[in-house]
Amino acid sequence: MSLEPHYDQNDPEASSSERERERLEQARPIPRITIHAWCDSAGVQRPIERAAEDRRMARAHVMVHGGGVQAAMEHYAQNTTPNLLLVETRVEPEYIMQQLSGLADVCDPSTRVVVIGHFNDVALYREMMRNGISEYMVAPVSLADLIATIESIYSSENEAPIGRTIAFVGAKGGVGASTLAHNIAWSVTTLFDNDVVIADMDLAFGTANINFDQDPAQGIAEAVFTPERVDETYLDRLLAKCSERLSLLAAPSTMERVYDFDEAAFAPIVEVMQATTPTVILDVPHGWHGWTRRTLAEADEVVVVATPELTNLRNTKNFVDTLKRLRPNDPPPHLILNQVGMPKRPEIDPEDFLEPLGISSFVTIPFDPQLFGTAATNGQMLAEMNPSHAVVQKFDELAHVLTGRREVKSSQAGMLNSILKKLKGK
Template sequence: MTLHLADFTNPLPEVPEFASQPVGLLPPLNIAVFTETPAFAACVAGLGASRQFARVRMVVHEGGLKGALAAFVDAPAPQLLLIETDAAPQDLLEGLDALSEFCDPGTRLLLVGGDNDIALYRELIRRGVSDYLPRPVSVAGVLKSLADIASHHGVAAKGSLTAFVGASGGAGSSTVALNTAWLVGQAGHGMAGLIDLDLDFGTAGVSLALDASRGIAEALRAGANLDAQLLDGLFDSYDANLRVLAATDAAGLAQNPTTESVDHLSDLARSEGQSVMLDLPMIGNPLTRHALRSADRVVLTTTPDLAGLRNSRKMLDMIAEMRPDDPHPLVVLNKVGLSKRTEIGARDFAHTLGIALTATLPFDGKGFAHSTNLGRVHVATRAGRGAASALQPLVRALAGAGHPEKAAAKPLLQRLLHRG
């Protein structure tokens, strides 16, 4: 067979990294990787160490495209292949034709190569390659491509997952989570979900006077048997903007919840594209540490005093170790104005902390308490308009960076063709 190839001489335009759109946990996948160069092998090692690969089973081989051809002569190919190749264009296309004989129709292929050419890219996509990345590649770039492939081929797009945690007890993280969730739903991203993972002392159900007789305890008890229909029945709908999975009596759980059950719960909750907020207990809780690694974004709520500053610094360092390649958490400075004599100003607080504050929320103890007594979300009331306005920068930040699957809708070629 003679292949008539296009003129592979036109370089691909440089495509910027999409670092502002964090990639969440990849779904459970089986990936076979075939490397050719030490540089790409190091990149693959970085993939395996990333938090996004927590549920991925990856087997790494050397040999590139030839190694893949040899491996699958007598063994079935997994659902996703990541292959680095230095083959010339004609040899590459002939090798892919041979490889296709050993792959199921549902097998997806991400190629990494040395040719930076748009005509080659078009030919590869025409032949069914899911994506092609010219070297050099980064961990973030490969993660982004894998997430795109997963979301477009048999894995339903999920809504964003945001973890809310306090720098200390009493910082007001639960209040910020509840009110932000309602505002995200009101902003037009569909009904938002709030999951109260503080199994012992969660307050979301109490704050809204919900009859949470079943709630999260039953969801976690169901484990892998939990399905979307059961979960929908366990959520309490507050209004068209918000539904809540409230904390109930954790004593009813026969054992501590597993991280797998929490992952399954959060995946189901956002399976139809809905944004989900996790209201977490303090960082000493194992489920909190797991959720902080798993979430798309993290919101840290703190207070404008020395204890808040010290604890925030510690928390940021701990979260950075868990999420080394991700943006900083979004920081909300809460209870501003509560104690003006000992308070650290927002500008000085941010300067000392070393990162910008996303939102500053003035103290309004009476207003929030009154809304709680009425079973209302404070920002949904007339008295809560000031708090709603103060939290808008946080809502916008979550809306802009919290829906990676939607932002990644166009494949590489379309992104290139739409550049000016």
């Protein structure tokens, strides 16, 4: 007996439907990415809308618009581009690249673009590939074609993981690294419509569950103690939803057992999160173990949080020097000076703090116990309480910097120091 699928030769539509169903069954789930589609015809828009409703796209956030390439250019001149952009164009092959050049001017470098055209032209396809287009599809397109194309973009062995890992660590306990990590994660997800996962790696004393007013029954402990089970599906079950696009891999925050781990203990968890989520925030506890060293060495971005005191300066210098050895081809870590301006506390001037570190810029967060204390008590992020607050604006700026959308201006440190000196003189 043959186990090959049987197609009715006299029914082309049934045959095509069976093939599409078979292709869909073989497709893997699409990761947590944001997809925007700009269509120029109903024939392309309908299958994209169908694809958005498919279970394999359940993790992705899809928005479908009309207007084609021109509407997309006008929109992204004022807004950030998504992880993946689908654009339909009906222009002749000789004019397509000229049209797309305008779109390239408003796209973030990390955005991947799929062009849906109406001309089957091999030379055009090759030119698009040379110019960084992820794929060129010829209309009409089917639901299976779309999902298979998106999957191929994000599952290719030659593609880097889609997730950008940002590790926050305190130069000393109690400097507020976790609070800043959580608030900046909130900024990333609200500013850019990106999915974000926070991994609270302080299993004994983690605070993310309190800061987000969550009480999940499971979290990161289940993953790290059963590494053989770690995959996309298992991690999905362990995540707690903090908002539509922000999820938490919570710490148990108990001392019922000791948490001694091998150097590679957290690596499989981070890899799976990177494979499915655009931004991964690693809330690394203050301490120095094999696994914390490896986590910081392998993160895409490292943020050291310190307060302007002598011990913090010494520890920050140690972090900077050590990470320079561990990451010789990467820039130094980002520095956030937190709790600046605490009354009656002797502080090191920010410029003096920065001088021995070899870091060109930093951000300061003022001491404001009322603001941060109220947010912590309410289980809210600062942006939920007061989105226009100056501190929230700094979080938004850091979100741009850490996701690669903007660099810290070299003059920022000097500007902040001038403000601080004026405040001290009053």
